[in-house]
Amino acid sequence: xxxxxxxxxxxxxxxxxxxxxxxxxxxxxxxxxxxxxxxxxxxxxxxxxxxxxxxxxxxxxxxxxxxxxxxxxxxxxxxxxxxxxxxxxxxxxxxxxxxxxxxxxxxxxxxxxxxxxxxxxxxxxxxxxxxxxxxxxxxxxxxxxxxxxxxxxxxxxxxxxxxxxxxxxxxxxxxxxxxxxxxxxxxxxxxxxxxxxxxxxxxxxxxxxxxxxxxxxxxxxxxxxxxxxxxxxxxxxxxxxxxxxxxxxxxxxxxxxxxxxxxxxxxxxxxxxxxxxxxxxxxxxxxxxxxxxxxxxxxxxxxxxxxxxxxxxxxxxxxxxxxxxxxxxxxxxxxxxxxxxxxxxxxxxxxxxxxxxxxxxxxxxxxxxxxxxxxxxxxxxxxxxx
Amino acid sequence: xxxxxxxxxxxxxxxxxxxxxxxxxxxxxxxxxxxxxxxxxxxxxxxxxxxxxxxxxxxxxxxxxxxxxxxxxxxxxxxxxxxxxxxxxxxxxxxxxxxxxxxxxxxxxxxxxxxxxxxxxxxxxxxxxxxxxxxxxxxxxxxxxxxxxxxxxxxxxxxxxxxxxxxxxxxxxxxxxxxxxxxxxxxxxxxxxxxxxxxxxxxxxxxxxxxxxxxxxx
Numbered sequence: 091x092x093x094x095x096x097x098x099x100x101x102x103x104x105x106x107x108x109x110x111x112x113x114x115x116x117x118x119x120x121x122x123x124x125x126x127x128x129x130x131x132x133x134x135x136x137x138x139x140x141x142x143x144x145x146x147x148x149x150x151x152x153x154x155x156x157x158x159x160x161x162x163x164x165x166x167x168x169x170x171x172x173x174x175x176x177x178x179x180x181x182x183x184x185x186x187x188x189x190x191x192x193x194x195x196x197x198x199x200x201x202x203x204x205x206x207x208x209x210x211x212x213x214x215x216x217x218x219x220x221x222x223x224x225x226x227x228x229x230x231x232x233x234x235x236x237x238x239x240x241x242x243x244x245x246x247x248x249x250x251x252x253x254x255x256x257x258x259x260x261x262x263x264x265x266x267x268x269x270x271x272x273x274x275x276x277x278x279x280x281x282x283x284x285x286x287x288x289x290x291x292x293x294x295x296x297x298x299x300x301x302x303x304x305x306x307x308x309x310x311x312x313x314x315x316x317x318x319x320x321x322x323x324x325x326x327x328x329x330x331x332x333x334x335x336x337x338x339x340x341x342x343x344x345x346x347x348x349x350x351x352x353x354x355x356x357x358x359x360x361x362x363x364x365x366x367x368x369x370x371x372x373x374x375x376x377x378x379x380x381x382x383x384x385x386x387x388x389x390x391x392x393x394x395x396x397x398x399x400x401x402x403x404x405x406x407x408x409x410x411x412x413x414x415x416x417x418x419x420x421x422x423x424x425x426x427x428x429x430x431x432x433x434x435x436x437x438x439x440x441x442x443x444x445x446x447x448x449x450x451x452x453x454x455x456x457x458x459x460x461x462x463x464x465x466x467x468x469x470x471x472x473x474x475x476x
Numbered sequence: 477x478x479x480x481x482x483x484x485x486x487x488x489x490x491x492x493x494x495x496x497x498x499x500x501x502x503x504x505x506x507x508x509x510x511x512x513x514x515x516x517x518x519x520x521x522x523x524x525x526x527x528x529x530x531x532x533x534x535x536x537x538x539x540x541x542x543x544x545x546x547x548x549x550x551x552x553x554x555x556x557x558x559x560x561x562x563x564x565x566x567x568x569x570x571x572x573x574x575x576x577x578x579x580x581x582x583x584x585x586x587x588x589x590x591x592x593x594x595x596x597x598x599x600x601x602x603x604x605x606x607x608x609x610x611x612x613x614x615x616x617x618x619x620x621x622x623x624x625x626x627x628x629x630x631x632x633x634x635x636x637x638x639x640x641x642x643x644x645x646x647x648x649x650x651x652x653x654x655x656x657x658x659x660x661x662x663x664x665x666x667x668x669x670x671x672x673x674x675x676x677x678x679x680x681x682x683x684x685x686x687x688x689x690x691x692x693x694x
């Protein structure tokens with residue numbers, strides 16, 4: 091076959107259609123043509139075969155080549171998605187760990203201050219300065235020291251700078267329910283304020299007397315100064331001391347005012363009736379380990395273990411033949427819970443001690459162990475049943 | 477003329493791929509649509525490499541988003557529409573599509589596959605080797621010319637070469653193959669001419685020895 095003939099064939103769409111069977115008319119045209127020209131048919135056949143083979147082979151190879159590229163893309167994408175999946179997994183793990191941490195943190199939070207476990211009180215107090223400013227005292231400090239006009243924390247950190255002006259001559263330190271605070275007055279006397287208590291003291295003591303006022307419970311260690319007696323006004327009684335340690339409990343929601351002497355000597359002046367205008371006509375003296383109870387129009391003195399009565403200063407609830415009512419009142423103040431007596435005998439007596447820094451559950455469990463009382467906690471309410 | 481292979485006939489392959497990521501099925505779809513889309517792209521004067529890229533982009537997407545394609549009912553329409561969108565970067569106008577949707581002119585008659593199948597294996601090997609030596613661009617032009625039946629003009633546009641280059645490329649390839657075919661045919665014939673008598677002799681010799689051993693046994 092001449093080159094011219096081959097190129098003519100390749101330019102002939104009808105021939106190519108015949109080769110590849112694309113067009114019925116072209117196929118029959120060439121078939122009939124070759125039928126009558128066997129020589130041409132012999133020459134044409136290799137060309138036809140070549141065309142057909144090229145068609146299929148090229149198609150296959152084109153696809154294979156393109157598909158190989160696709161495979162590479164897919165595996166690259168898979169690798170990327172694997173990396174992405176690894177990243178997601180890492181993120182997932184981190185998220186899970188963080189969630190876990192958050193949950194456990196939340197759990198601890200619940201554990202500390204949450205509904206199920208009622209936690210004890212801590213250092214908390216509000217200081218009202220003579221100039222009228224109110225300062226929330228730090229719960230990280232244990233106490234404050236008064237030095238004239240200035241107040242500072244026990245570690246020397248100032249509580250508040252100089253005020254705008256003097257409105258009164260007294261400062262007031264007040265603890266909330268569940269709070270306690272310690273204060274050292276300018277004469278060096280130390281006072282521990284129990285929960286829900288208030289101490290009013292002058293910015294400067296007078297030259298002949300050191301006078302403070304107390305509502306609630308406090309423990310005093312009065313610095314000795316024979317020239318200036320220390321006097322505490324608590325409700326309708328006044329306690330006058332020279333230098334001594336004693337506890338006073340004068341809550342307005344309790345009918346009795348108790349004064350317990352640890353050491354030294356105190357004089358208690360009192361009014362027989364709460365509304366009496368007669369000032370402190372009657373008086374009694376207390377000896378160490380004696381407690382006076384002013385209730386109604388009479389004052390009773392009885393021996394006690396003073397260390398136990400004032401043990402709260404050292405962080406201990408100590409009950410020595412104490413009524414359930416009194417105990418629950420202390421618990422109520424320190425844990426800031428409401429106590430409801432639902433069948434329990436308010437007058438049943440208890441002995442024993444437990445740390446004030448235990449959770450309320452533990453304290454109640456100890457009381458419950460006696461078998462005389464049962465407790466149920468609902469939120470911040472403690473039900474005392476028989 | 478036998479009906480040509482139709483994309484819709486590949487529903488089984490599509491389903492097999494979608495349901496269990498069967499790669500054979502995937503390749504079957506790929507192969508069919510590679511031809512079809514190359515044809516469409518060529519007819520619309522799109523560059524062959526861009527067409528090939530679009531095809532691969534589409535099938536990469538299909539491969540990676542198998543589970544999302546569960547809802548595709550008409551895979552053929554889906555693939556064609558997606559391909560055209562990829563190639564032209566726009567939503568195809570229905571009217572524009574309608575002229576393309578026929579696959580009738582894409583595929584060579586299945587009949588011609590028989591021709592290929594009847595060919596001698598050794599010859600096929602030689603031809604494959606030759607085709608394998610062609611540069612990618614020439615190879616693609618052969619594919620476009622013979623398999624897809626594109627005109628030289630279409631091929632030249634598709635490959636950004638002159639029509640003359642397109643023609644020459646194809647001429648050279650066919651000429652080479654034709655020569656090879658001629659030689660191989662002679663080679664096979666001479667092989668038969670040489671070995672057939674020897675083979676006959678061998679058979680006769682075996683037959684004689686068998687007869688001889690029978691005599692010995694008696």
